[in-house]
Amino acid sequence: MTKASLFRAVWPLAFTLAAAAPAVAQEVTSFTLDNGLQVVVIEDHRAPAVTHMMWYKVGSADEPPGRNGIAHYLEHLMFKGTEILEPGEFSRVVAQHGGNDNAFTSYDQTAYFQHVAADQLGLMMKMEASRMTGLKLTEDVVTPELGVIIEERNQRTDSSPGALFGEQRRAAQFLRHPYGNPIIGWPGEMSTLTLEDAVSFYHDHYAPNNAVLVVAGDVTPDAVRSLAEENYGGLPANPGIAERVRPSEPPQLAARHLSFEDPRVAQPYLTRSYLAPERDPGAQETAAALALLADLLGEDPNSSVLGRSLQFDRQVAIYTGAYYDATSLDDTTFSLTVVPAPGVTLEAAEAALDETLAGFLDSPIDAARLDRLKRQYRAAQIYRRDSADSVARDYGQALTSGLTVEDVAAWPDIVQSVTADQILAAAREVFDPAKSVTGYLSPPPGAAPAAAGEPPVTDSSDEVSR
């Protein structure tokens, strides 16, 4: 039997559900170094551990034409040595201290993170600083890593008809915007990526004034500031970093429809997606309405609009879902999925989906269900405090998607303030038939019925890890 030192600090007990829902302020502090590095500190003193995350405001949507996949390839190569670290040494040192490290690439950001004992924070900063501007790459470590990312693509995408279908759907959704390219890269382009491509992309985008440092755990803002100044303060800003402007989507005037056939598919399904506005700085109301809309339509089959209509009442589906990716630099997507019941065609399932959506738009929103959802959002504010890591991720993702610390802090209250009318208005705006993309995944006609099956791929898997 042991004495507790694991739980040391006391959180403010300022919140009850019965109260009129003020969201609890996280213990969040933020400041910016002279070289432009923004720092966010999230305090959680329950365990002597810390998460150190470096987020860069660059992702696959910032790649030069013809070099799709270079953001993710570079992320892998960031473990291959710096002026003071041998290839692989970064991870080795983290492991020597019992820590874990990894990284991931997304459309708008690339992040590197370590989870270590709190007294190792300075060391993590020292190493992360060395690869912010001091990456050193040689052909002998770069070449095998190209094989690794090709196998990664094989594993994630080419082995899965659902993942291939998702890639095609995104390509159809975005005519011009680079969100239509896969993060890991189209096969033809990624296999031609070179050391020079990686180095050039690195110099263009990796700099303190294009990064956000998020530190969460058993730390104080003062200690983090002092360590950050010591380790990152001397790195030069890159004056060439400019605001990101990507090609914008032309107006969509015609509904798009794809049919993807693969002999491996045994469980057909359909998806429907629409271009949708994302959270914008100082203007998150529509995004909050769409977030609640996704929950109303698809959060839980037993209580959602799609689940009740398609799974319970009509019994034409065995699974339904709705997804909205609110945090994004440019316009995002709102998507719906229906897995039809045996004997129900995709066409019939799509018709039932459209009737359900039309009915939803024409009726008042179930006030009790909306209240329940908002109550869950309030409770989630308490549950989330159990994981400083996920709070850190929220900040990192938001701050590399054009949002501010104030926007992140304001989001819970904005969600609470959304009205049923705002949700319906947002739904009418987004669910425009002319702006829809509908996809069918099925086996080819005449294929043996016992061919493959795939669970639907949700839009939340938009990130590729090392």
Added chain:
Amino acid sequence: MIRAVVTAAVLVLAGPALAEVDVKQVDSPGGIHAWLVEEHSIPFVALEIGFRGGTSLDAPDKQGATNLMTGLLEEGAGAWDAQGFAEARDDLAMSVDFDSWDDGVGISARFLTETLDPAGDLLHTVIADPAFEESAIERVRAQVLASIRSDSEDPQALAGEALAAQVYGDHPYGRPGQGDAQTVAGLTRDDIVAAWKGAMAKDRLYVSAVGDITPEQLETLLDKVLGDLPETGAPLPGPAEAALDGQVRVVEYPTPQAVIRFVQPGIDREDPDFFPAYVMTQVLGAGGFESRLMNEIREKRGLTYGVAAYLSSKDGSDLLAGGMATANASVGESIRLVREEWRKMRDAGVTEDELARAKTYLTGAYPLRFDGNGQIASILLSMQMDGMAPDYIDTRNDRVEAVTLQDVQRVAARLLDPDRLSFVVVGQPDGPAE
């Protein structure tokens, strides 16, 4: 080469502070035992309930009954139908997840402190009075059949099933926990009720709670939620004999990338050599980017996105297992490399440096696992189901530290058996797989 600037500076520092977890053992008036960690700084409770047995309790012709039963617990109970239950749960802003695996059934709940009483009532209703309505059975059965269809063509799932069938034969571990299309189609409401009575009983019950709750409150909660359970459940299946002949078996499947699984006999947790084996496995394949397998197959040759090996302990079987995925053309080379690492480790063990690095990682990482109420509750449940005492948390790092180079050499020679290391490949390997 300028290495060491960083490393040398660090190694003199002490390891991370050891987290300490104050586990209280609670016994309710009704005789239900639980482990509790009080954590009053966030107003919620994480509660984990586990029952030993799980899907391996299913008879061959009823395979999938426990899985389907578990999926139905949230589809109606007491006076609630599926939708009524969802509303009641959402009114309390609580979460309840149900899970089954080959050795257990688990219920994982999270609720706000201020809802302690109604949350307990809800959990009691779900556990003691599930409805198993016919319409819900048909709905969830259709979902399970869809999942079986999916797995039937997922190379990873196919490899797992083929390996289990090969290794365990007629033991329940050899059959898929969710059943197959035929057994699931044949399950009746009576089968599901029988699975419920067989799986959820006091003679196989484990509970942990972490959060804003006192021992007295937990005692009351335990009797309310679990007091009505039957005393005894269905007989456990007993140990499984593992058939391991060192062969490579290929399941032909059209995919650009083959999935490879490999397995050989493992080691019991109670074995005095368990910790040396654990440290050895860390160096061989469990250490992520630092492991020998990862270094040889991914870092040096770029043949895979990931390869790992780990000790797999079930109630009735201990294995040393691993897996990877690679291009069809690289299957033969990859298998050869895995066997080569097996032989190297068996013949020469690990180096001083590898041993030291594995120990600092394992001892440093252990306290970092205990981060968050939900995470701690889940660890405490696993510890109980694995037969550990609460003081394991205090002694575990000492047992890792005590492992010597000679210990690892001895266990490597004893345990590693390249001739019984058996492979399953799902894909279209070019040429002979070995």
